[in-house]
Amino acid sequence: xxxxLLRSLTPSVLAVLVRRGxxxxxxxxxxxxxxxxxxxxxxxxxxRDAKGWLVTVAWRRFLDxxxxxxxxxxxxxxxxxxxxxxxxxxxxxxxQLYFLCAHPSxxxxxxxxxxxxxxxxxxxxxxxxxxxxxxATMAQRISRAKRTVSGVRFxxxxxxxxxxxxxxxxxxxxxxxxxxxxxxAIRLTRxxxxxxDHPEVAGLLALMLLHQARRAARTAPDGGLVPLAEQxxxxxxxESIAEGVEILQAALARxxxxxxxxxxxxxxxxxxxxxxxxxxxxQIVEWYDELARLTDSxxxxxxxxxxxxxxxxxxxxxxxxxxxxxxLPRYAAVAAYxxxxxxxxxxxxxxxxxxxxxxxxxxxxxxxxxxxxxxxSRRCR
Amino acid sequence: xAKYLLLKHYRGAPAAVNDVPMAQWTPEEISAHVxxxxxxxxxxxxxxxxxxxxxLAPEGTFVRYDGEGRPPVTDGPFAETKDLIAGWMVIDVDSxxxxxxxxxxxxxxxxxxxxxxxxxxxLRPFLGGHEHCTVTE
Numbered sequence: 001x002x003x004x005l006l007r008s009l010t011p012s013v014l015a016v017l018v019r020r021g022x023x024x025x026x027x028x029x030x031x032x033x034x035x036x037x038x039x040x041x042x043x044x045x046x047x048r049d050a051k052g053w054l055v056t057v058a059w060r061r062f063l064d065x066x067x068x069x070x071x072x073x074x075x076x077x078x079x080x081x082x083x084x085x086x087x088x089x090x091x092x093x094x095x096q097l098y099f100l101c102a103h104p105s106x107x108x109x110x111x112x113x114x115x116x117x118x119x120x121x122x123x124x125x126x127x128x129x130x131x132x133x134x135x136a137t138m139a140q141r142i143s144r145a146k147r148t149v150s151g152v153r154f155x156x157x158x159x160x161x162x163x164x165x166x167x168x169x170x171x172x173x174x175x176x177x178x179x180x181x182x183x184x185a186i187r188l189t190r191x192x193x194x195x196x197d198h199p200e201v202a203g204l205l206a207l208m209l210l211h212q213a214r215r216a217a218r219t220a221p222d223g224g225l226v227p228l229a230e231q232x233x234x235x236x237x238x239e240s241i242a243e244g245v246e247i248l249q250a251a252l253a254r255x256x257x258x259x260x261x262x263x264x265x266x267x268x269x270x271x272x273x274x275x276x277x278x279x280x281x282x283q284i285v286e287w288y289d290e291l292a293r294l295t296d297s298x299x300x301x302x303x304x305x306x307x308x309x310x311x312x313x314x315x316x317x318x319x320x321x322x323x324x325x326x327x328l329p330r331y332a333a334v335a336a337y338x339x340x341x342x343x344x345x346x347x348x349x350x351x352x353x354x355x356x357x358x359x360x361x362x363x364x365x366x367x368x369x370x371x372x373x374x375x376x377s378r379r380c381r
Numbered sequence: 382x383a384k385y386l387l388l389k390h391y392r393g394a395p396a397a398v399n400d401v402p403m404a405q406w407t408p409e410e411i412s413a414h415v416x417x418x419x420x421x422x423x424x425x426x427x428x429x430x431x432x433x434x435x436x437l438a439p440e441g442t443f444v445r446y447d448g449e450g451r452p453p454v455t456d457g458p459f460a461e462t463k464d465l466i467a468g469w470m471v472i473d474v475d476s477x478x479x480x481x482x483x484x485x486x487x488x489x490x491x492x493x494x495x496x497x498x499x500x501x502x503x504l505r506p507f508l509g510g511h512e513h514c515t516v517t518e
Contacts, residue, residue, distance in 0.1 A: 107475045109382040110429070131382065133432050133473050141429025361509040 004187065006038055006050070010121030011191070013054045015093030018154050022062050024100065025146040028118050030065060034058035035121055094119075095195040099158025102166040103149045110145035111166045117142055120188055122179060130179045163192065164204050164260065171208050182212055193247075202251035203261030209244035210267035213237040225367040229276040241271045262291040281311035298328050306334055314341035332358060333368055340375065349375035384432060384473050385480040387487060388503035391439050393464030398499035399492045406493050417490045425472060425483070436468035471507075480504055 010031060017027035034057040038050075047053035101115040113131075116122045122130075128138035171185035189205045217235040220226050248264045266287045273279040288304035291297075301324055309317020317338045324331065336351035352372035359365035403411065418434075425431035442455040470487065474480050484502045492498035 109473070109475050112382075113429075131473070132384070133429075134426075137426055137429050137431045137473070140427050144427070144429055359508070365508065 003039070006035065006042075007121030008187070008191065009051050009054055010035065011094040011097045011119050013051060013058055014118060015097060016055050017058055017062055019093065020059070022059075022066075023150060024154070025143070025150055026062055026065060027058070028146060030058045030062035031121075032117070032123070033061045036123075092195045094191065096154055096158075098163045098192055098195070099156070100149050100152060100154065101145075102158070102163040103152055104159070104162055105148050105152075106145055108166070108169060110141055110148065111162075112169050113138060113141050114145040114149075115166050115188070116170065116184070119191075120184055122184070126179050130173065130181055160196065160198050160201060164200060167192070168204060168260075171211075182208070182215070186212060199251040199254045199256045200258040200260050202247050203258055203264050206244040206248035206251065207260050207264035207267055209240045209247070210264060210271050213240035213244065213271060223363070224370070225363050227367075228270060233274065236271065241268075244268065245271070257290065257294070259291060259294045262287055262294060266291070279310070281307055285311050298324060299330075302328055302330060302334055306337065309338045309341060314338045318342065329358070329360065330355070333364075336368075336371065345375050345378065382473055382475060383477070383480075383509070384471060384507040385477075385484075386503075386505045386507065387470045387472065387480075387484050388505065389467045389469065389500070390503065391465040391467040393466075394501040394503065397492075397501065399494070399496050400498075400500075401493035403492075410491065410493060410495060413491050413495060418487075421487055421490075422470070425470075430472050430474050430479075430483070432471035432473050434468070434470040437466055439465060439467070477506075480506075 013034070014027055014031045017030060018024055022030070031054070034054050037057055038054060097119050098115070101118050102111045106114065109131075113127055116127050116130075117124065124139050124142060125135050127142075128135040131138065133141075167185050167189050170188070171182050173181040186205070186208045189201065189208060193201045193205050213236050214228075214231065216237070217231040217233070218226055226232075244264065245268050248261065248268055251261050252265070266284055269280050269284050269287070284307045285304065288300060288307050291300045292304060302321075305317050305320040305324065308320045318335070321331075321335060321338060326332075326335075332351050332355035336348045336355055339345075339351060340348035349372050352368050352375065356365050356368035356372060359368055403414075406414070422431055422434050444453040444455060447454050472480060472483060474483065481504065484504045488500050488502050489497040490500075492500075
């Protein structure tokens, strides 16, 4: 049995239960139970209609749990009080679930956890392992998130931008535990793109595919970071690149530019260059200008300074950099790189060492330390 | 989300406001302190922010490699002036501000006279294990 295929049915099964009048939190628990049951039963006895089977089992679980609940609280059967489902939904059910799980009332971490469970069909244990927290903590994070959105009406249209931010967060978590979160983010974004026709959804999907295409080449056998210029481009996933480019082109043709499309355009220009030297840096700078206009993010302007350094030379890059606040994350790393390109190895070595001190993760710290060491040993010789 | 380590020191941190050695507290004050720590951890589990909490014994030894076949070299017990870690709590929170807020609450654990200790806790961010997506790497 294909676990991903099974999990892909999660949102539609959950939506059926909610449409029948189940409250979201109880329905979500029931669907999780049904998924666990499917993993147990299906290998020996596969159903003909997988979704129908899951709906039946999940609904039964929901009714059992609700009856037990009702009996315990000595209340009238609340099922009779549930309003009958309204007219046919105007918005796709799967889409509604994305909106609900990324609701603005949730913190980013809660939205991420809830999305992975209710839309992605991952178990609490898998999510806990991926985020390196105890299972009990993750269980509480998810049930709090469910309580937070319990009052939100299921048929309210949501904001696609919040959903995209959540999916992007999942993607950036990369690979941890036994779940490939980057691959899961791509799957969920692909599913979202099927549910809604929106150029930024397509843009994010393209960005993820283009970035993921370089994943194998980005890490050395010893686990070290390999910068873009030094990557073995033969190891890039050409199929993933072709798909990303195609999706991006279709999105750009709609002429509703957004930040994910602009980022994907930059990633596509990198992917398109047969060698680092042949990269179209002038066009990349133009895309960074677009991106800066769209987001007004200092991180974007920092990346732009790197691109300017490649397009117009390191002095121009340093000039662009000097306009920025030097407390920005990775400022010192960018300054080190530009000074090295400019031939000032002593300053570059000092800045690489400084950047290593401020690196946000181990891989970057090791990489920057190695850069400093490389320049220092060359200068001493 | 980011993980932070809250470090509690036996020695080495600046002096607390309510700086009375635990042995001079009443048994009830000690119980109240322990209960506060336990409740704090329980509450963080409920908010989905708890990762780990451990306490360390005050004594320990330094060990180092000193060539094949030779015993490790130790210098315990530690000199009185040395920084000494008493324990830690690891939290997983949405922001640095939240981490500071929680460290502040933990520092308010009751001590002598049932009053908050106001001890200094060291707050250290974890280095992330994962990579960040930057387009121009």
